[in-house]
Amino acid sequence: MLRKSGRPPDSASSLDQELKASGEILDLLPIATCICDASGRIVQYNRRAVELWGRTPEPGQTHDDFTAENRFLTLDGDLLPRSRIAEVLRTSRPIRNDEITVQRVNRPSLVVLLNIEPLLDAEGRLIGVINCFQDITERQRMVEALARSQQELREQEERWRASYEHAAIGIVEIDAEGRFLRVNEAILSIVGGTREELLGWRLFGRTHQDDRDVDGELYRKQVAGEIGFYSIEKRFIRRDGRMIWMGVRSSSVRDPSGKFLYGVRVVQDITERKEAETRQKLLIDELNHRVKNTLATVQSLAAQTARGTASTEAFHQAFEGRLIALSHAHDQLTRQRWQSADLRDIVKGATAPHLSRPDEQISIEGATITVSPRTALTMALVLHEMTTNAAKYGALSAPEGRIEIAWRVEPRPPKSPLLHIEWRERNGPPVEAPAKPGFGSRFIQGSVTVELRGSVRMDFNPDGLHCTIDVPLDPAADDQPHTA
Structure with a gap:
């Protein structure tokens, strides 16, 4: 002044x-x-x-x-x-x-x-x-730039916080001792606990005991700085006691001097994927088993057909028919994912190639039942053999000839139920019992008794063949000890 x-x-x-x-x-x-x-x-x-x-x-x-x-x-x-x-x-x-x-x-x-x-x-x-x-223009620019930077940082933190909380994958932060420091919403859903409960957990407390040592050793190395990150798939026991599979990717956060601050673990529930892998392996194993069984069946068919035929042409004709019957049975099983097959479909598939007038030549009666893949394949070949013989020598060789096929299931506790099948031929040429069993009879007897643990009875009555077949529906169950 x-x-x-x-x-x-x-x-x-x-x-x-x-x-x-x-x-x-x-x-x-x-x-x-x-x-x-x-x-x-x-x-x-x-x-x-x-x-x-x-x-x-x-x-x-x-x-x-x-x-x-x-x-x-x-x-x-x-x-x-x-x-x-x-x-x-x-x-x-x-x-x-x-x-x-x-x-x-x-x-x-x-x-x-x-x-x-x-x-x-x-x-x-x-x-x-x-x-x-x-x-102060330059200073103001710096102030404004700092303000923008701080605002961007706040926005980035808000975005990160929102991403952290609402991510579809679980995120866990843990200290060097394995104590939970921070968790997001997704991990709560994966493990079935509340936020307060998880913050009292330790890392390996609910890891399946068979996976605990592997994950624990890897995390120890990560804390010590021997490895930067690692991934592992392990089993985990949820709060409700259900076991799940989780995929874990573990990384670490360190200060400028390299000191371990905390670990960040990204967790995904991979239970469905692991179950799918297990199903796939079972399917592959089952497929390999079926392929081997099919090859063995074809080899056996070829050998038996060769022993029962006198010429190459006869072998070709008989072998081709049996392969076609086997193929039809495979089709039936494939439609049911090789779990079972409908017996009526098996009967129709095995007899159809030899019927020119199905409604007049064959009668099929029986309740709707399903049989195992082994029973389906064996019965398809047996019924094909019987139909072939009927077409050559039995009822189907005559214009008025007719076949009647019927079945029923007979309970027999404590053993598994018995499938009883009857085959009757009518209006065919007169029938005489053969002096000795032919190839067809031997094939039918051997297939039912060896493959299905069943029995076959053939009565060569003058008015037509009458054959009864008894097969247990679940032979494996009969092997189990029964208690009163």
């Missing part, structure tokens, strides 16, 4: 006298400075002010006139009606540490820090103002 003792002179002369003494000092100041009299006329300024203005004011020019082409705005972008010097001249109140934006014509905008003080004479009358202003 400039003050002068003695008789009060006029404001202009008083300010001029003061400026004569301070003019050289202004140029020594590191910040831009200008002085205006009470009318707003620029009466003194330093070199730093000229550098920021980019030009020199005309003698006697007021600050309002000198800055008329500029626009003054708050940092929020609100337009100020006049320069802040005019406001201090009007109110005599100082402005301190005020930051504004100055938009200049044909020059870059500046962000300026203002400190404007009123100048009073000895009697307290306003004689002018002194304006100290600094270019």
Whole structure:
């Protein structure tokens, strides 16, 4: 504040006298400075002010006139009606540490820090103002960049927090001792516990005992810094006692010195995949078993057919028919995924190739039952053999000949139920019992007794063959010990 003792002179002369003494000092100041009299006329300024203005004011020019082409705005972008010097001249109140934006014509905008003080004479009358202003554009850019960076960091943290909580995979943070530090929502669903419960758990407490040592050793190495991350598939006991499979990828977070801070484990429930793999392996094993059995059956058919035929042509015809019967049975089993086959379908498939008038030549009666793959394949070959013999020598060799096939299931506790099948031929040529069993009879007897643990009875009555076949529906169950 400039003050002068003695008789009060006029404001202009008083300010001029003061400026004569301070003019050289202004140029020594590191910040831009200008002085205006009470009318707003620029009466003194330093070199730093000229550098920021980019030009020199005309003698006697007021600050309002000198800055008329500029626009003054708050940092929020609100337009100020006049320069802040005019406001201090009007109110005599100082402005301190005020930051504004100055938009200049044909020059870059500046962000300026203002400190404007009123100048009073000895009697307290306003004689002018002194304006100290600094270019803080670069600092403001840094402040804004920092604010943007902090905002982006907050947004990134919010996104990460949302991703962490709502990820479809489980995420767990654990300390070096295996204590749970933080868990997300998905892991709660996977293991079947609450957040509070999990935060009291330790890493390997519910790991299946057969997998615990492997996972524990890998995590020990990770904490020690011997490995950076690892993946493992292990069994885990849920809170409800159900065992599940989980895939785990474990990584570590360390400080700049390499000290272990905590581990991050990403967890997926892979139970369905492991079960599918188990089913697939079983299917492959079953397929291999079936292929081997089928090859063995075909080899046996070929050998038996060769022993029962006198020529290559006869062998070809008989062998082809048996293969076709076997193929039809395979089709029936495939449609049922090799779990079982409908007995009626097996009967129809085995007899159909030899029937020109099915409705007149064959009668099929029996309840709907399913049989095992082994029974289906064996019965298909047996029924094919019997139908072939009937077409050559029995009822189907005569125009009026007819076959009747019927079955029923007879309970016989404690053993498995017995499938009883009857085959009757009618209206065919007269029948005589052969002097010795032919190949067909031997094939039928051997197939039923050896493959199915059943029995066959053939009665060669004059009016037609009557054959009964008894087969246990579950031979394996009969091997189990029974208790009263």
